[in-house]
Amino acid sequence: SQTIHQWPATLVQPVGxxxxxxxxxxxxxxxxxxxxxxxAGRGLxxxxxxxxxxQISSExxxxxxxxxxxxxxxxxxxxxxxxxxxGFYLCAWKDPTNEKLFFGSGTxxxxx
Amino acid sequence: xxxxxxLGSHVSVSEGALVLLRCNYSSSVPPYLFWYxxxxxxxxxxxxxxxxxxxxxxxxxxxEAEFKKSETSFxxxxxxxxMSDAAEYFCAVHNFGNEKLTFGTGTRLTxxx
Numbered sequence: 001s002q003t004i005h006q007w008p009a010t011l012v013q014p015v016g017x018x019x020x021x022x023x024x025x026x027x028x029x030x031x032x033x034x035x036x037x038x039x040a041g042r043g044l045x046x047x048x049x050x051x052x053x054x055q056i057s058s059e060x061x062x063x064x065x066x067x068x069x070x071x072x073x074x075x076x077x078x079x080x081x082x083x084x085x086x087g088f089y090l091c092a093w094k095d096p097t098n099e100k101l102f103f104g105s106g107t108x109x110x111x112x
Numbered sequence: 113x114x115x116x117x118x119l120g121s122h123v124s125v126s127e128g129a130l131v132l133l134r135c136n137y138s139s140s141v142p143p144y145l146f147w148y149x150x151x152x153x154x155x156x157x158x159x160x161x162x163x164x165x166x167x168x169x170x171x172x173x174x175x176e177a178e179f180k181k182s183e184t185s186f187x188x189x190x191x192x193x194x195m196s197d198a199a200e201y202f203c204a205v206h207n208f209g210n211e212k213l214t215f216g217t218g219t220r221l222t223x224x225x
Binding site for chain 1: 146148156157158202204213214215218
């Protein structure tokens with residue numbers, strides 16, 4: 001069966017520090033991968049999605065970037081974090097056969 | 113562009129009472145519609161989805177939702193609330209052929225003992 005791993009679960013970082021959140025999927029090949037952010041009091045916002053290795057689509061211009069170095073690995077990065085980057089980050093993958101989206105357990109990022 | 117509106121950011125119901133969480137969508141083509149639930153300190157879980165088959169969709173944990181095209185609605189219901197239903201619920205819309213999944217702002221459901 002398929003599983004999705006996302007880490008770390010919580011992260012506290014100072015303003016201006018770099019960021020790297022990792023997400024890996026097991027049990028499937030060539031999944032569509034997504035990074036979402038949920039800011040406090042707001043809905044989920046799609047940040048990036050990828051339909052294949054090295055293919056990244058950005059939905060919102062911002063301080064973050066994403067990379068997909070391997071088929072089942074999706075990384076969210078920043079060179080210098082801002083206070084506004086605080087939030088709950090969710091990685092997800094989609095099963096193209098039934099349109100289902102499966103989410104990781106999320107990373108709570110606090111930028112201080 | 114597609115969008116989703118969830119009426120009521122907070123809903124409180126008594127244990128055993130009917131749960132009704134509202135969702136209205138806007139889409140230029142027949143959409144796929146989803147309800148997700150987020151329990152405290154956990155990721156999102158899929159409750160149910162509508163993908164143009166039966167208009168009444170049954171999901172996990174006794175929840176169901178009805179797609180009403182004339183009302184552009186996809187409200188989530190459960191006949192009898194349980195304490196374990198307390199969570200944040202998100203409605204989402206997805207157009208076939210588009211990778212975007214657009215979420216509503218969420219409804220926090222509180223169950224009163």
